[in-house]
Amino acid sequence: MEFGPILRTLLRNKTRFILIAIEVALTLAIAVNCVNMMQDMQRQMDEPTGIDEANIIVVRSLPFSEDFKNDEYLDNSRKADVRLLNALPGVVSAEAVNHIPLSGSGNSSGYKPLGSKINTLATASLVGGINLVSTLGVQLSNGRDLLPEDITDADSKNVLITRAYADRLFPDGNALGQQLQGRTAENPHTIVGIIEHMHGFWPGWTYVTHVMIVPDGPGGFNSGTRYLVRTEPEQVETVFPMIEEPLLAANDGRNVRVETLADIKAETFEANTAIIKMLGAVIALLVFVTSIGIVGMTSFSVTERTHTIGTRRALGARQFDIVCYFLAENWIIISSGLVLGLGLTLLLNYLLVTLVSGAALDWMLLVYGALLMWAVGLLSALFPAWKGARIPPAIATRNV
Amino acid sequence: MVLYNLRMALKSLKRNPVLSGLMVGGIALGIGVSTVFVTAFHIFSMNPAPEKSESLFYVKIDNWDPNRPWNDDDPSSTPSQITYRDMVGIMESDIPTFHGGSFKTSVFIHPDPEIGRPYKALSRMCFADFFQLFDPPFEYGSGWDRNSDSGPEAVVVLDHETNQKLFGGENSLGRMVRVEDREFNVVGVLKQWRPFPKYYDPHNGAFEKPENIYMPFEHFRPLEIRSAGNTSNWKDFDWSDFDQYLASEAIWIQMWVQLDSPDQKGAYMSFLNSYTDSQRELGRMQRPNNNKLLNVMEWLDDREVVPEEATSLMIISLLFLVVCALNLIGILLGKFLTRAPEVSVRRALGASRLSVFVQHIIECETIGIFGGFLGILVAVLGLRAVNSLFAGETFEFALDTHMLLQAILLSLVAGLIAGLYPAWRICSIPPATYLKEQ
Known part of the structure; x- marks a missing residue:
């Protein structure tokens, strides 16, 4: 895979990709911090009390x-x-x-x-x-x-x-x-x-x-x-x-x-249970919204490059190559978003710890968060990329 | 012109319904989720007595251990409640417009045996002024007068629920209620009343319901009733001896005063200081004077009644809205730029940059407004879900008009912010480039 041309294309058309990168970064920051809070609360509830x-x-x-x-x-x-x-x-x-x-x-x-x-x-x-x-x-x-x-x-x-x-x-x-x-x-x-x-x-x-x-x-x-x-x-x-x-x-x-x-304990922890569920819902919605954003972005880059794709196909690129191109592009954007997201996650955690005595960050969550974002990114890009790959080479000969 | 642009916007939205659905849905989620958590925060941090919050003051007196402050981490802290003897002492003052201590306890109510078994009810032991200080709304009758405090007379005020339970909700003024081993005369029945937070006594949960019945404070003595709320103590004594309990340094009373002018407040503060000075001469209160008068919001701040989680969730939900807005910017940018050839034709035919810009901003605002209305629907459902999570609680989160307006405003702002850059991009494209391609 040639990363050079992909990078140069990205740089020429940067605004939309920067937007998505920021979105991914924020999503990582929010999701990781939410899961961190959930873990902290769950830990409180699961702590062995010594009592039967x-x-x-x-x-x-x-x-x-x-x-x-x-x-x-x-x-x-x-x-x-x-x-x-x-x-x-x-x-x-x-x-x-x-x-x-x-x-x-x-x-x-x-x-x-x-x-x-x-x-x-x-x-x-x-x-x-x-x-x-x-x-x-x-x-x-x-x-x-x-x-x-x-x-x-x-x-x-x-x-x-x-x-x-x-x-x-x-x-x-x-x-x-x-x-x-x-x-x-x-x-x-x-x-x-x-x-x-x-x-x-x-x-x-x-x-x-x-x-x-x-x-x-x-x-x-x-x-x-x-x-x-x-x-x-x-x-x-x-x-x-x-x-x-x-x-x-x-x-x-x-x-x-x-x-x-058991009921009395559950009542004591009622707020914890409720907040864990709310945070879970926020994360699910957040990842959903971000994946919509990625689908949208990839669709547009595909539409925008209909001619280029047609030309590449006419010059011998396989459908697989086209899909790979868009997935690689997507991977680069998500990854740069994750780098930015690392900083944002720490910043948000710092805010939560100082403002509202939140829990310190569990570092493993960053790794899981990054894996999740890569997976979400690739899955969201897959469909538009596949649609792009189906553009017939004949397109290249038209309209030019 | 606006109408024309609006028609254009609707047409453009209809042209690609899936995309439009995603845009409207995305922003609706953002508005909905943030409205849910901003509403929750707003409810938790509400001013429970807006008309009187500047003139009601919570009284704190430092009677604590000379060797150790109330809060180890904060030497300037003052105990959060006062002792019985100090309440009696400072209620000698005639400076405040209204004043009185009170505490929460639980007592047995003995209904007519036909209605049911005796049951435990929460009671507030308070003075006549309680009803002037906090203004609970009355369904029938009123509070008792100050003369009934000293007897104390056997009078009682019931809350709405208790009146329903005991008298089927009818006007029960003059009827008798047996509380513990004596009969009380009903002088007042409250309407539904839910100060939120329960600012007059937030010690056992700032969002719990008010008590069921209200009785003159001094009945606690013959009934030997103790606080069912929070009691703290630093100096040992025999708890089982009621007189020792009354004379002790144990704190369990919430004391409030109404001071309507700064002069009155100043005078009362110096009264408090001279009171603690005189107690120091008697050998008590060996700490330096550290009396405090906190108005309603200062008091709630001091108690940190807003749950930290509410603050965290609000911050997170607002960031969520930012993500939704970024998402919208991305999609709009893509959508507008694919329209470049069409815009180029319009520009070539004489449309000004401004009119192209306005046309696209109006399209964004249309999306914003649709998103806002859908967002309110999302918020209503979201709040319903949140309420079902707190099924054990007796309060409900609900949208008020203030929050509705805020949601609409938020959607307009989100539409504008998300639209600015894409609209600017599309109005500043050079038409010639795209015209050539056609």
């Missing part, structure tokens, strides 16, 4: 009967509910908890090593009964699980924390057995166990992997009481409808709401 999300049911007991204002009554009712939920067939473990992990709503506190001068470090505080580890399905990597004697009236508690939080508090890795204080040195907690990995209440929060589990009886008259129920694998559907009725039968002075943790 698929097999957990969330139950809320919302009391209206005045009886629940009595602390002892509330306590007994919670214990009865936990017993009842644990006894349901198909349930691995059920436990009361102050807020629902991954729900976007919860409670955080700050702690530091006892006696330390540093600022306290934030963590989600999951307050609940002693069986939370098995109910959440998280892995304990060091130390021990909570025991019945850990439930005390004292404000100092034996607590579990995640490895990520432990490593920030004790970079030397000796967190187990250490004590943690809040702003003041009163009532320090003692770390008795380390959880390998778990996410807290707010997906997307900088410290989402910081979690502390504090043994205590959660719930109140106003806030109600929340329970997590972990079922045998794939038993959520079976257990789900069996929950409300016995709870209301046990105590009618309240409303009961049952949801799956």
